[in-house]
Amino acid sequence: MKKKIYFFENSEFNKILKLKIDKFAKAEILAAICRLNTLSIIKRAGSGHLGTSFSAMDLFTWIKFFRFKTAKAELKNLNRNIFFSSKGHDAPALYSVLHAMNIISVKKILKLRRLKGLDGHPDVSIPGIEANTGSLGMGISKAKGFLWAKKHLKKKGNVVLIVGDGEFQEGQIFEALQTTAHQKLNDLIVIMDHNKIQSSQYVKKIIDLRNLKQKIKSFGWHVERCDGHDFKKMDKIFSKFLKIKNKPKFLIADTIKGKGVDFMEHTKVMKINKRYNWHAGAPDESNFQKAQSILLKKIEILQKKRKFNKLKITDITPKEVEKNNVEIH
Amino acid sequence: MISVTNSFTNSLIKFAKKNKNFVVLDADLSDDLDLQKFSNLYPSRFIQNGIAEQDMISMAGGIARMGLIPIVNSFASFLTARGNEQIYNNATEGSKIIYVSLYAGAIPAGAGKSHQSLRDISLLSNIPNFRIFQPYNSGETYEILKHCLGKNEKNNCAIRLSIGPAPDSSPKLPSNYKFEYGKGTQITKGKDLIIFSYGQTMICEAFKASQLLKKKNINLEIINMSCLNYFNKSWLREKIKNFKYLFFLDDHNFSGGMSDLLISFLTENHLTDKKVLKKFGFTNFPACGTYEEVLKFHKLDHVSLSNQIIKKLKR
Numbered sequence: 001m002k003k004k005i006y007f008f009e010n011s012e013f014n015k016i017l018k019l020k021i022d023k024f025a026k027a028e029i030l031a032a033i034c035r036l037n038t039l040s041i042i043k044r045a046g047s048g049h050l051g052t053s054f055s056a057m058d059l060f061t062w063i064k065f066f067r068f069k070t071a072k073a074e075l076k077n078l079n080r081n082i083f084f085s086s087k088g089h090d091a092p093a094l095y096s097v098l099h100a101m102n103i104i105s106v107k108k109i110l111k112l113r114r115l116k117g118l119d120g121h122p123d124v125s126i127p128g129i130e131a132n133t134g135s136l137g138m139g140i141s142k143a144k145g146f147l148w149a150k151k152h153l154k155k156k157g158n159v160v161l162i163v164g165d166g167e168f169q170e171g172q173i174f175e176a177l178q179t180t181a182h183q184k185l186n187d188l189i190v191i192m193d194h195n196k197i198q199s200s201q202y203v204k205k206i207i208d209l210r211n212l213k214q215k216i217k218s219f220g221w222h223v224e225r226c227d228g229h230d231f232k233k234m235d236k237i238f239s240k241f242l243k244i245k246n247k248p249k250f251l252i253a254d255t256i257k258g259k260g261v262d263f264m265e266h267t268k269v270m271k272i273n274k275r276y277n278w279h280a281g282a283p284d285e286s287n288f289q290k291a292q293s294i295l296l297k298k299i300e301i302l303q304k305k306r307k308f309n310k311l312k313i314t315d316i317t318p319k320e321v322e323k324n325n326v327e328i329h
Numbered sequence: 330m331i332s333v334t335n336s337f338t339n340s341l342i343k344f345a346k347k348n349k350n351f352v353v354l355d356a357d358l359s360d361d362l363d364l365q366k367f368s369n370l371y372p373s374r375f376i377q378n379g380i381a382e383q384d385m386i387s388m389a390g391g392i393a394r395m396g397l398i399p400i401v402n403s404f405a406s407f408l409t410a411r412g413n414e415q416i417y418n419n420a421t422e423g424s425k426i427i428y429v430s431l432y433a434g435a436i437p438a439g440a441g442k443s444h445q446s447l448r449d450i451s452l453l454s455n456i457p458n459f460r461i462f463q464p465y466n467s468g469e470t471y472e473i474l475k476h477c478l479g480k481n482e483k484n485n486c487a488i489r490l491s492i493g494p495a496p497d498s499s500p501k502l503p504s505n506y507k508f509e510y511g512k513g514t515q516i517t518k519g520k521d522l523i524i525f526s527y528g529q530t531m532i533c534e535a536f537k538a539s540q541l542l543k544k545k546n547i548n549l550e551i552i553n554m555s556c557l558n559y560f561n562k563s564w565l566r567e568k569i570k571n572f573k574y575l576f577f578l579d580d581h582n583f584s585g586g587m588s589d590l591l592i593s594f595l596t597e598n599h600l601t602d603k604k605v606l607k608k609f610g611f612t613n614f615p616a617c618g619t620y621e622e623v624l625k626f627h628k629l630d631h632v633s634l635s636n637q638i639i640k641k642l643k644r
Contacts (some may be wrong), residue, residue, distance in 0.1 A: 145391020
């Protein structure tokens with residue numbers, strides 16, 4: 001018997017958002033479901049970046065659903081909050097969140113990496129995508145462009161950016177850190193999804209970023225650091241950021257690559273393996289099923305804990321098995 | 330006659346009053362474009378980004394996504410080569426940006442090959458939805474900038490600008506000159522052969538070559554092609570129908586310049602049947618030296634050009 005691929009449609013997220021529980025508890029549930037959806041769409045596509053999608057998922061969830069929300073009706077409003085990811089290969093996570101917010105349709109999201117579907121890396125033709133990214137190192141420059149234009153046009157709204165840690169090996173990053181501070185684009189908020197692993201190795205082994213906090217500070221930024229899976233902590237820092245007006249803001253969010261599926265978490269993988277093997281590519285059938293059941297179990301635990309009705313689950317198993325895409329880092 | 334660079338900034342200032350939609354970014358080369366004139370009048374529309382071309386280009390991308398038109402200035406060799414991936418990335422977002430490819434071509438040749446830009450047409454012309462221009466003189470600079478800023482132009486634009494005054498013996502554009510998208514302008518009328526070129530340096534060499542050829546009773550028609558990668562087919566068909574010999578002269582590397590783009594366009598449209606074609610351009614790294622020395626070294630001065638044309642005709 002063929003194993004199933006499951007998915008939660010956007011209607012189910014609305015049910016969670018309506019629950020009478022605090023926003024941190026809601027975020028935990030939303031992120032858990034988004035992780036399951038991310039796993040499923042990557043499996044269907046045959047390729048995609050799981051590790052980085054999972055490490056960034058809690059950041060995406062908090063930013064998009066709660067802190068710097070942009071509703072579907074505001075996507076063309078120049079006063080909207082502008083959020084995007086510079087590393088870009090975490091697109092499956094962002095797409096899952098945008099689907100949950102009813103911005104990307106179910107029809108589209110099931111066509112990840114397919115013609116007329118969703119590109120492997122973000123593309124502005126997709127609703128809710130602000131910038132074409134994925135070629136590393138360009139994000140801070142682009143974000144400061146958005147912010148400069150907002151100020152020039154006297155528009156409201158925040159500009160918030162996710163960067164990777166591996167991409168801090170790109171020179172353009174340091175051009176941008178320097179110019180952002182000099183040009184006093186102080187409202188910019190940059191968050192590093194610091195999951196410590198690039199393609200398959202520790203960042204510190206490939207090219208060490210050394211004292212990151214000190215480094216970024218020396219460029220004239222206000223720098224904070226916290227657990228990137230702790231909604232309360234990151235929220236507190238965002239509140240603080242919005243009060244600081246004399247410097248651009250940088251949050252180093254310590255995350256775990258593959259967070260949410262224990263056997264994909266880098267902290268566990270790197271203890272037994274020499275390389276991290278969940279950066280790119282869809283998991284094979286048995287690993288997929290293992291990961292899916294872990295994520296479904298997590299949702300079930302949360303359902304019992306938060307006492308909400310069972311959510312409707314959709315079977316998205318393709319009729320024919322897709323020929324797997326080639327794994328590209 | 331004012332230089333193309335001065336004309337560019339003067340034109341920019343002229344347009345800025347009515348068109349509030351464009352802003353200017355610079356990588357510390359505003360002196361060479363006299364951009365301070367603009368930034369003094371419109372400080373809020375000018376961004377000094379320092380010698381950080383990649384950052385400047387991506388920043389322009391973000392600005393363009395907010396609906397403004399960024400005009401991005403640096404030397405062509407740095408802007409289009411170092412920032413090529415950033416330019417490509419911006420282009421994939423479909424927003425319009427105008428790139429100023431300053432110091433385009435081999436002249437002035439004193440700075441040497443790190444600065445002379447002979448690759449920029451090839452680096453930009455393979456990006457979809459990109460238009461590359463080089464104005465011949467100050468009047469054309471105004472027209473091209475006006476075109477690029479206009480609503481009808483949806484593509485990314487690059488404007489190649491020569492640095493320095495126009496050569497002394499520069500021919501004038503015809504009195505009825507009008508910038509027409511995709512069409513060239515006739516500088517001299519000829520009947521035996523036709524040469525397509527652009528920019529103040531090469532048009533002037535072609536003009537001086539035509540004077541030498543005239544003494545031998547050979548009439549060279551010179552066409553100034555200010556649109557370097559977009560061509561009007563019916564105009565071209567009409568233009569070349571009476572000529573057997575078609576010559577092409579680039580202020581760019583021999584491969585990947587206007588000549589290659591035009592020849593491939595003509596061939597694609599079956600316009601080269603029974604024609605004899607020859608192109609001129611830089612076949613090696615550009616030499617350092619004076620104007621005359623360097624053009625002579627590369628056999629692109631008017632004497633070398635006329636000799637090579639005669640040789641081709643005898644064959």
